[in-house]
Amino acid sequence: MKKIFLLLILVSTSIFGQNYDKNWLKVIEFENEGKIKSANEIVSKIRQKATRDKDEVQIIKCFFYESKYLQVLDEDAQTKIINNLKTEINKVSIPSKAILNLVYAKCLIDYRNQNSYLLYNRTNTVSFDDQFLTWTPKDFSEQIDGALKKTLLNETILKQTSLSTYLQIFDYSDEEKTKKDNLFNYLVKENIALYTPQIRQWEIQKKEFLPYEKGFLENSESFAQLNFDFVKNEKLKKVLELYQKQEKNTPTLENQFDRIQFCNNVLLDSNEGFMKSLRSMQKESKDTILIQKIQLEKAIILNNLASKEAHPDYNIQAIATLDSILKINNRSNAHKIALQKIQNIQAKSLNIQLQKFSYTDENTRAFIRYKNLNRLSVSFFKIDQNMTKNFRNSPHNKDSLVAAIIKNKKAIASKNYVLEEKNNYFEYST
Known part of the structure; x- marks a missing residue:
């Protein structure tokens, strides 16, 4: 009887193991029905099997779902999630450790950002407490930096690990791209994304970077030769080193574009140099998505520099550039932003200023500012003193009062x- 019972367990777990996808569908089904406890029970069974099979991708996926459910089922969810995360990090292989250290850093950043007002008055202590609830801002910064540093250890192993290995836990629309990319490149990009918001841009003296403009805005080879010892801001220096590491490992035009965009926005504000680099990249690129991104940046520069005196045709050029993005109807992010930009440039506006007081039969004028309009229709209505008082006493109801008068x-x-x-998308007055 005991042997039959064991055989049934083995058969059932084997069938279960062959149906990871089916069981995840059950999890989603329970979740959509609001049955969080039932969903969590299925996840626990998936984890048990994944642990026996040493399937780290499934284990990590289970951790994500369990953490999500803890936030619903447990008041002490934050503490448990972070403690569980530290436990998982010690159990898994080097590539999985890197991923979980990244998750750990993100959890700490989120907690610090959400509770900054509580951390502000805490005093630094000599001894370090492992419980994050007692940490000071300094403790959080050190722990976050330490976790992010661990994500990029063992570079060789991470480069040998295909990103497609972890496809089930990453939100990637281009599955083919994950097969060509490796985990190290992914983690470098994530480090850049997490360190960049920590840069205090008001501390940056842009004039210090002007002598190095060529290196910052040109190709990967030129950028790789830069030495960042002159950079005083430690977070900025870290990000620049990460961009340099990224391009030394993978000198693609896409990585080059990301770096040039960052350097111009944060360090230089060189419209001329940036535009020159964009044009050069566009000639070289055959990637549709990247060309759309380049065109979008060019359009933004043209729109920002447009003026009636110096560059009266720049808005027209910007519209033409944005139209070239929209011709490729791929619903990319650049496509969506281009559509918004065109709507903003072509938006109609009207502002009318009238003389506040006038005597009977006095000829008065109105000062009008308008954009993207070629005619104006004005109707005059006679109202009594009571209606005038209503306008004064109900400033927030003016639209409804006007509608009632017209009706x-x-x-x-x-x-x-x-x-x-003049069809050049500028504001005019009369």
């Missing part, structure tokens, strides 16, 4: 005006 009264006069429109 219930007849205009005593109407006039159409032709506005000068």
Whole structure:
């Protein structure tokens, strides 16, 4: 009987192991129905099998789901999640350790950002307490930096690990790209993404970077030769070193674009140098998505520099550049932003200023500022003193008051005006 019982367990677990996807579908089904405890029970069974099989991808996926459910089921979720995370890190292989250290750093950053007001008045202590709830801002910074540093240890092993190995826990739309990429490249990008918001841009003296503009804005080879010993801001120096490491390992045009965009926005504000680099990359690139990103940046520069005096045709050029992005209807992020930019540039606006007081039969003028309009229709309505008081006493109800007047009264006069429109998307006045 005992042998039959053991055989049943083995058969059932074997079938279970062959149906990871089916069981994850059950988890999602329970979750959508609000049955969190039932979903969590399935996840626990998946973890047990994954642990026996030493399937680290499934184990990490289980950890993510268990952490999500803890936040619903347990008041002390934050502490348990971080403690569970530290336990998992010690159990897994080098590539999985790197991923979980990244998750650990993100958890600490989120907690620090959400509770900064509580941490501000804490005093630094000589001894370090392992419980994060007692940490000072300095403790958090040191622990975050330490965790991120661990994500990039064992570079050789991480480079040998295909990103597709962890496809089930990453949100990647391009599965083919994950097969070509490795875990180290992914972790470098994640480090850049986490360190960049920590840079205090008001501390950066941009004039110190102007002598190195060529290296910052040109190809990977030029950038790789830069020495960052002159950079005083430690977070900035770290990010620049990460960009340099990224391009030394993978000198693609996409990585080059990301670095040039960062350097121009944060260090230089060199529209001329940036535009030159963008044009050069566009000529070289055959990647549709990257070309759309380049075109978007070019359009933004043109729109920002547009002026009636110096560059009266730049808005027109910006629209043409944005249109070239929209011609490729791939719903990329650049495509969506380009659509918004066109709507902003072409948006109509009207502002009318009238003389506050006038006597009976006085001829008065209105000062009008307008954009992307070629005509204006004005109707005049006669209102009594009570309605005037309503406008004064109910400033937030003006729209409804106007609508009521238009609906219930007849205009005593109407006039159409032709506005000068030069079709260059600037504001004019009359």
